[in-house]
Amino acid sequence: MTATALVIGGTRFIGRHTVSELLDNGYDVTVFNRGNHENPFADHPDVAHVEGDRTEEGELRLAGERVDPDIVIDCVAYYPRDVRVATDIFADVDAYVYISSGASYGAKRVPKREDETRLRDCTTEQATDDSDATYGPRKAEGDRAIFAAADEGVNAMAVRPPVVYGPHDYTERFDYWIDRVDNHEEIVVPGDGTNLWHLVYVEDVASALRIVAEEGEAGEAYNVGDGHAPILGEWVDRIADACDTEVETVFAGPRELGAADLELTDFPLYIEYPHLLETAKIRDLGWEPTPLEETVAATVKAHRDSDRTGRENGPDREAEERVLSVLETF
Template sequence: MSHLLCIGGTRFIGRHTVEEFLDHGYEVTLFNRGNHTNPFADDDRVSHTEGDRTSEGELRLAVERADPDVVVDTCAYFPRDVRAATDICGEADVDAYVYVSSGAAYGAERVPKREDETALCDCTTEQATEDSAASYGPRKAEGDRAIFEAAERGVNAMSVRPPVVYGPHDYTERFDYWIDRVLNNDRVVVPGDGTNLWQKVYVEDVASALRIVAEEGEPGEAYNVGDEHAPTLGEWVERIADATDEEVEAVYAGPRELEAGGLELTDFPGYRPAPHLLSLSKLRALGWESTPHEESVPATVAEHRESDRTGREEGPDREAEERVLSILEVM
């Protein structure tokens, strides 16, 4: 039986990754600080090693003890973390190390963005160690470059680049914001004209991509992952409404109308000034497929209903939206 060491593994992408590998016959070891509830505590196929992944010594010991065939790294946020992990996995002769990068690693606005053609973000020395939203893309890009360098040294290291991830147990609550709006309001403010395009990806499809890349990918390669169909933001509201059986009117508001509520387009989660679309042909060539929205959205909505998440802190408050709606009614 093959063995997975998952760095992380209890919250969102990591949790679904563990389930994916378990479903395909792997034993699993989790390596994390133990700060979050372990959903696999009662599963005898899953063991837990407590430690800090930013400590090279603790990570090395975890790899030595687990002796994994595959390492999936769901929480490498700094380039130094990727370099340390690839060094350790190379020394341990791990069959595959897979780094969770991001579509934010791309530094050029192309449609679609392709792994071997679209330029990555540059990353300065300061950005490589700066924990901020502005440095996130550059840090992920530098992590990708660490993957490429490791492969040149003979390490079986690969990268998977998702855009915004949605699905059950999403602690970021970005998608919960829109579900909450649809469930609790007859009219939902959508920024712009509704045609904003920011590709998303269902979390279970990220998990399956990580496994398939570990098993079938080529060292030194990066693979985009995303939903096969990329709805506009206005279409997402419609799909959520269909999944909730709610009658909702999407009300589109441009910069002038939003100003009435003291709002801007980018205050809304899921809005991006330029379209963001990733080519998926490279991953599909490995046999990967995405989950239809007819399955992914209802599953996401169902788990949202059971949770205590609202996502309301991730976007404008309702009072500001009501002011915008009032302005639109008289225009």
Template sequence: MATVLIIGGTRFIGRSTVEEFRAAGYDVATFNRGRHDDPFADDDSVTQVTGDRRERDALERAREAVDPDIVVDCVAYFPADVRTATDVFADSTYVYVSSGAAYGVDRTPKREDETPLADCSAEQATTDSAETYGPRKAEGDREVFAAADDGVRAMSVRPTVVYGPHDYTERFAYWVDRVDTDDRVLLPQDGLSLWQHVYVEDVASALRVVAEEGTAGEAYNVGDEHAPTLAEWIDLLAGVCGTTVETVGASARELATEGIEPEDFPLYRRPPHLLSTAKLRGLGWSSTSHARALERTVEEHRENGRTGREHGPDRAAERALIERLTG
């Protein structure tokens, strides 16, 4: 069976990607700095190579140690990372984990071959900030396309916002905690925010499918095939958590009375963000049902103790507004 090298491989997307390729029968190796707990440290079926992915010599040592047929790059955050990796692994299939944030304009839905990517200045390409994340990912995509033009079998996968077990960002954990612990939940703008999500195991399966079936120089969106609004997510979570939740919608003006803005809520987005997944589905990929994905997500959430509370509005302010709005 072929060998895959996963750059990253210990946290969230990388962790699920290791499990996906291992389940498919691949020989799997990970390459990272070893600064996070490694869930595969005691697993003899996964080879661990330690090094800094931003150092070319370290990437070359990983190439010599593993001789990978496939490289999945989960932690390329700067265009230079992609440029170096596609050169070092020019003889391998290279799959870059990009982002739906790479798109430069709001369209519904965003399509790989139609919607323009974000511009990226030289300064943005080397600046690590939330504001430059999308432009940096877009420039990474352009590095993939340039490598493919030079003969490398390089491709890009663009996930929208990812949820599922082992999500250290805690964005989704905020809403799981709200539904799991409160009988009334405050929703900005009546919960009509539409921000497509994608289950982490579906991102991992997309990376494998693209590595096996994708076309060099192409990008593939990945997202849940059904995109619920924020209010619909609450209903779905309540069903999985076995709770009864009353949702209380609040306008921007009403939120402001408690010093809250709609954007203070995790996973709230003013313009819709929806990615077309038709291109990926054409390769045979499909997404997991929400019932199954949320069951596993909630189960792991209850085990890990993450609440996401520090990522949202003050809970007392939320409750005070709920009381005022409901009388």
């Protein structure tokens, strides 16, 4: 008998790749969302669609009754209440997997480990706030909801990715750097290029979600990240290789960036303190990351095939050229 999966979300980025991953591994899949975005699986015979709002408990409960899934992958649980409601509704499924985040960690540690590194606190006010500043605390509280559900006998687990990149990435953070490398001979990289922000390829997140659903243990959280974590300067070099081009990287510190009223953190994928996740725990389940040569090449191809530029995620070219002109005088 074919196993059934319910994907809450499922048409844009991580969810889209998760649906494909489940299909490739023999599942019948139902996508549950509001239908606000184009459904790439609309004509697929093994993908059903149930329209509804996951924040409306009755609609999510009805979807669960209609589908009766074996596993549930929750791609759009952004508030602790979302997780608590879902783990109640799906208390009897074989596995409920919540997409958490590396942002749930609250301690500055390198690397961050699931069973050692402290999670962020989350106040009552933060739990219902929708700003970027409370994203990490809300995800951490969702993790705690997973732990509580597992204590009540629910086979609930969490997967914690850092920044995700790859085809169909609507955040366009990685696209910013592809656009720069692909269109200019000289680009500005903030700082000295050694800042470290662990990333993860979207298809590897999708495979992690499936593997955790099949092999994970109730009440556990699993970090997922690329097998190698390049510094920002290396990312630029790898993108240039995938673009089959050459680019001169010019590093700029706070003084040089100040000439264009820029700060280091105005650039996407810049982080002041290293963010690295230990991934041994999920590897023990049989998960393996895709080599970076493949992930970057696929991401560059998808970028070129799309209309994404990522330019709104960082300094515009005019500001960048002002910085370059200042550096040329030194």
